[in-house]
Amino acid sequence: MSAKVRLYVEHPLGAGQSVPLERDQAHYLFGVMRLGIGAQVALFNGSDGEWLCEVAEAGKRGGLLTCVSQTKPLQMPPDHWLMFAPIKKARTDFIVEKAAEMGAARILPVQSDFTNSERIRQDRLQAHAVEAAEQCGGTFVPEVADLQKLSRLLDHWPEERQLMFCDEAEVGNALQWAAAAHATAPWAILIGPEGGFSDAERKRLHALPQSHVVSLGPRILRADTAAVAAMTLWQQALGDWG
Ligand code: SAH
Numbered sequence: 681m682s683a684k685v686r687l688y689v690e691h692p693l694g695a696g697q698s699v700p701l702e703r704d705q706a707h708y709l710f711g712v713m714r715l716g717i718g719a720q721v722a723l724f725n726g727s728d729g730e731w732l733c734e735v736a737e738a739g740k741r742g743g744l745l746t747c748v749s750q751t752k753p754l755q756m757p758p759d760h761w762l763m764f765a766p767i768k769k770a771r772t773d774f775i776v777e778k779a780a781e782m783g784a785a786r787i788l789p790v791q792s793d794f795t796n797s798e799r800i801r802q803d804r805l806q807a808h809a810v811e812a813a814e815q816c817g818g819t820f821v822p823e824v825a826d827l828q829k830l831s832r833l834l835d836h837w838p839e840e841r842q843l844m845f846c847d848e849a850e851v852g853n854a855l856q857w858a859a860a861a862h863a864t865a866p867w868a869i870l871i872g873p874e875g876g877f878s879d880a881e882r883k884r885l886h887a888l889p890q891s892h893v894v895s896l897g898p899r900i901l902r903a904d905t906a907a908v909a910a911m912t913l914w915q916q917a918l919g920d921w922g
Contacts, residue, residue: 765873794875
């Protein structure tokens with residue numbers, strides 16, 4: 681693969697396909713990266729894999745790329761979601777970036793009883809997920825959902841989806857969680873906010889039949905660390921690392 685630049689586009693990709701660029705992409709390719717006609721760029725769109733493309737038109741406000749050949753097939757991540765309670769801006773950005781790199785299929789910010797933030801900038805977080813996918817060589821971009829109440833999500837919890845409930849109250853307890861019986865099921869990981877889970881939430885999460893209570897070792901981790909640790913454990917046991 682000779683293209684130095686990798687971009688996500690919302691446009692079909694296929695042999696001979698022309699792909700128009702948006703203004704900020706044209707600025708990046710031609711203004712910042714100084715690419716000219718004939719230069720090679722790798723494109724992916726989340727559904728057609730990765731394509732080696734060539735610059736056909738280069739302008740200040742736009743441009744056109746032509747698809748030459750497919751360089752990677754689409755690789756979908758395993759069906760696991762990361763649910764987390766948003767914390768401070770930089771740490772929330774970090775969680776979204778890492779979740780996209782680590783292969784989460786969907787990222788769901790949730791408002792729990794002790795969640796610090798009332799709202800999120802969904803568009804900004806989605807842009808972080810796109811950038812992370814561009815950077816890590818993935819061919820898929822996870823959707824970042826809008827902030828929703830954890831209680832409401834649990835009210836409509838999908839019957840087959842298993843839940844890796846990371847509970848700080850289990851600090852130091854070694855728990856068996858990744859039952860082989862659930863290897864092919866869809867999953868979700870749940871990480872709480874700085875304040876942890878409330879007693880009511882803990883009770884409800886323990887009672888959920890799909891819930892697997894997980895301890896992340898003998899120390900209390902910050903939520904951003906916990907998210908990366910939990911995704912590592914999940915990928916190693918049930919995901920696409922094997
Ligand atoms: N304020 C809480 C800690 C919250 S840590 C307290 O002091 O008890 C933020 C989140 O990270 C937790 O809600 C949990 O989902 C996860 N987490 C951190 N350390 C953990 C551990 N050792 N085991 C399981 N989950 C952990």
